Amino acid sequence: MNSIDIAGPASSLQDLLLVPGLDVLIHSSQQIDDTTYSISAFATDEAIAALEARPGVTVTVVADNAAIAAHEAQVQADIAAAAEGPPVT
Numbered sequence: 001m002n003s004i005d006i007a008g009p010a011s012s013l014q015d016l017l018l019v020p021g022l023d024v025l026i027h028s029s030q031q032i033d034d035t036t037y038s039i040s041a042f043a044t045d046e047a048i049a050a051l052e053a054r055p056g057v058t059v060t061v062v063a064d065n066a067a068i069a070a071h072e073a074q075v076q077a078d079i080a081a082a083a084e085g086p087p088v089t
Contacts, residue, residue, distance in 0.1 A: 001023070001042040001044060003063040004040070005039075005041075005060045006038060006041060007058050008054065008056045008058065009056045010035075019047050020046070023043070025039065025041055026039075048061070
């Protein structure tokens with residue numbers, strides 16, 4: 001999944017919860033100006049394409065699949081290293 005920011009008019013963002021492959025971070029929504037709102041989400045490539053087809057909607061990829069996978073791998077390695085504890089001297 002990609003981490004994304006979605007911006008557009010309220011009319012184009014109303015049914016985001018119905019978009020397959022889109023996990024909306026509900027509490028991230030904010031009003032940018034009188035007619036534009038933004039919200040963060042995790043999305044598949046297919047969901048991004050569906051969003052970009054909506055009138056007035058822009059999608060910004062914050063972190064793509066590869067970046068998220070690399071981060072998750074590093075976190076898992078850090079957890080494993082911490083679980084081993086400090087070296088015995």
